[in-house]
Amino acid sequence: MTVRVGWSAAVLVAGAVQLAAGWAGALAVLVFVAAVAVTYAIVLGAGVLRVPAGITVLVVLTVSVVGAHYVAPAAGPLDAVLDSVPRLLTAPRPAPATPELLVPGVLLVVAVALVSALTVAARALVVPAAGGAVLYVAAALLTAGQADPHGFGALALLAVIAVGWVVVDRPAALSAALVVGLAAFAVVATLLPARAPFEPRTLVTPPVTDLPVASPLPQLASWAARGDTELFRVRGPATPTRLVALADYTGATWRASSLYSPLGTVAPPRLPDGARRTETQVEVTIGDLAVPWLPTTGRPATTSVSAAVVDPDSGSMVLPSWPRKGFTYTVSSTVDAPEDADLLAAGVPDAAAARRYLALPGLPYSLAEYARRTVADARTPFEKAVAIEEVVRAGRTPEADAPVGSSYARLETFLFGAPGSPGAGEGTAEQFASAYAVLARAVGLPTRLVVGFRPVPPGAGGVAVVRASDATAWPEVYFAGWGWVPFDPVSGTDDGPGSASRRAVINRLATPTPTPSTPDTTGPPLPAPPTPEPAAAAAGSAARPWYLLVAGVPVLVVAVLGMLRAGRRLRLRRAGATGAWAYVLDSLLLAGRSPARHRPAPEIAADLAIPGAVGVAALADRAAFAPSPVPSGGTAWPLARQVRAELRRRVPWYRRVFWAVDPRVLWRR
Incomplete structure (x- = not known):
């Protein structure tokens, strides 16, 4: 035992x-x-x-x-x-x-x-x-x-x-x-x-959280003014840290998604991840960040924060209850990492698939024409992206005290403003990144803005302290098959995906900066795709009634046990009187009164003191040990059913509930 x-x-x-x-x-x-x-x-x-x-x-x-x-x-x-x-x-x-x-x-x-x-x-x-x-x-x-x-x-x-x-x-x-x-x-x-394993998560509709969170883009100026403030600490590789990706542009500002669902749902992003990806894992301790977003190093794959929710499209991670100072968590993230050769020949998705990342409602003619002249000599989408990066950066100065804003008017002043006017040729990372994203969208490149932080070398104990002065923003361009690639129109990109290819493209194009002149406000606005609705976090497979599956399993088990018990009764019935006595022994097992195996049937029947028990035991003995077969099954089975009924009447109610499907008799030898 x-x-x-x-x-x-x-x-x-x-x-x-x-x-x-x-x-x-x-x-x-x-x-x-x-x-x-x-x-x-x-x-x-x-x-x-x-x-x-x-x-x-x-x-x-x-x-x-x-x-x-x-x-x-x-x-x-x-x-x-x-x-x-x-x-x-x-x-x-x-x-x-x-x-x-x-x-x-x-x-x-x-x-x-x-x-x-x-x-x-x-x-x-x-x-x-x-x-x-x-x-x-x-x-x-x-x-x-x-x-x-x-x-x-x-x-x-x-x-x-x-x-x-x-x-x-x-x-x-x-x-x-x-x-x-x-x-x-x-x-x-x-x-x-x-191949293609069954995914039970498709049976559950993930809960969607509607969070009216504001974009942190305007907060870049506030962080710049508090440069030495410690926002958070990171233990892990030195890599840019992402806070939120902004995909929706209204012509006045960039907006963060308001619909989030739990990390781990199977809904894929609108634009799929790239073919080459790297994974990093970091431990983050929150300081004076004071925003609901949780810093990550890419698209979150796993995290120790069970209450965290993410934007299914960008992977921006939010804690609805807002992380407090000292809050610590770990997160594993993936980042698209294409090689130089991949980007040189890469294309972009069609306009329908990338509609959200191409939307420019009411785009002024001046910005559309400026973008067109910028990429006039570019032959591929990657060359267009590099040309725009060089043109936005050339002749313009990063300035922490520059006027904030991402509207068309602010970008026109940033790009075309007369020297000496407030914000002309000067801007924070917000203006550089926004100008790049708008110009890129105007020539068909899907873009989004990322608010994050520059990589900080680890200090004592391998912990990097990220301060307010490290906050920045950068644009990303999506290339079909290779995912999102970051660009840096503030200072240029000397490393990262496609860095060598960018230098080669710059040398080939030698793109002169287009003469801005005075913005032409009389030209027709560039037709733009309609503004898409915010992405729903629960995109993916249609919900299926999982509760029917949960309820159906016990019903199926009970049905199977009932059929097995019915089959056993049929086999015993065919065995005649000996089968009838085995039926009585099954009933004794269900009643919790199983006798010892060495005891003879008449002795067991006498102890029961139930009418009919002695009779069925005697008939079973005759059928088993008589010199010639005794056809007594027709008499024994009514007696066996009588004994069974009396035993069932004597047991507690909870045993009677499962009497007909109790599986223990199936293994009785």
Whole structure:
């Protein structure tokens, strides 16, 4: 018995370790293993104290549901359980090991361990194996097949199952056949390619948060005035830090998206990521930043902040409750990193796909004509982008005290203003980046603005202190197949994607700065695509009723168990009187009164003191041991049904509820 219990627990632990791959860190492994151990201890302890199995199940499930409610508060305990799965499926991947996100995993482990522990005493060795398989399949679904990409976890689980079947108490021939079958299955499963895995996150519509957050672009001037103020600290590689990407331009200002959804949703951005990407991981500690956005080094992939939400299009990450001073988190981000040769021949997406990043409502003729003359000699989209960068930078001076603003009027003054007039030829990073983005859009280059911070070399302990003076803004251009590429019209770009190609393009073009002259306000405005609606964070696959799947699984299980029980009754009925007595023994098992196997049928029947029990036992004895077959099945079965009805009447109500589908009789030998 002890060996069997230890083996079944080991099978579930192997499955639980696989399931823990859906959460970041080792905490999930410890929690799931503890859940298996505690559930087994409760069930076995209840068996020693002779507590009815129904009471044990009720207590374990009640404690689990109430605990889920207190860990992840909801309207009610049942809501805490029902909401746990959608909450997990809309969390980052792997999910942070926070209490509210661990709830669904713990509940699944407890349920599987409860069934396994209740049946292991009945020598039902298939149940622990099925439980381990359930946990393994759940891990594969949660991680879209990434929990065990090479199949090693499956092989380990099958090895533990096979050892138990061989060592515990399976016949050698059957064990050998099972082991060979499992090994063949494992080899085939390992060699088969895993393409387009099922993604359960498509079954859940991610919640959308509407945050009326203002653009931080005007705050650049305020940060410049407080240059020595520490905004945050970064532990990680020295790289530009991004705060927010601004895609929507109204002709007066740049606007941040107001629709955000949890990180980890499957909705792709409107313009897909590039083919070459790099990944960085940093630890950030907030100082006097005082904005809802969380600094990242690119498009967030995973983060330790479970409450963070992101703009699905740009990946800008926001904490709705606003991060306080001293708030620390980690974030892994990806950044497009094309090579020089990629950009030289790169194109841009069609206008319909990039409409949001080309919108210029009411563009003045002066800016449109200036952009056209700037790229007159450029042959490719990349050459156009480089030419605009050089023209915006040439002859203009960065000035922290320059007038703020990104409107067409402010950009015309910045580009064409008469010398000596406020803001003419002078601007902050806001004017340089905005002028670049508007001119690039005017010639068909999809652009957006990024508010962020310059890279700061790490100091003591590998920590870089980012101050207010490091705040800046830069434009990015999207190239089809290669993603977003940053440009620096303030000082030029000497490193980063395409730096060598930019120098070659500059040398070839030797683009003279177009003569600005006085803006022509009489010319016709350049037709511009209509302003698109803000991107919806829940773009992607249509929502499917996941709750029907959750509700359908128990119904399917009950239906299968009912059919198996009906099949067993049919087989016993065909066996005549001996089958009728086996039917009585099944009823005794369900009633919790299983007799010892060495006792004869008449003796067991006499102890029952139920009318008909002695009769069916005598008929079964005659059928089993008489010199010639005795056709007594027709008489024995009415008596057996009479005994069954009386036994069912005597058991508590909670045993009667599951009487017709209780699976324990299926494994009675």
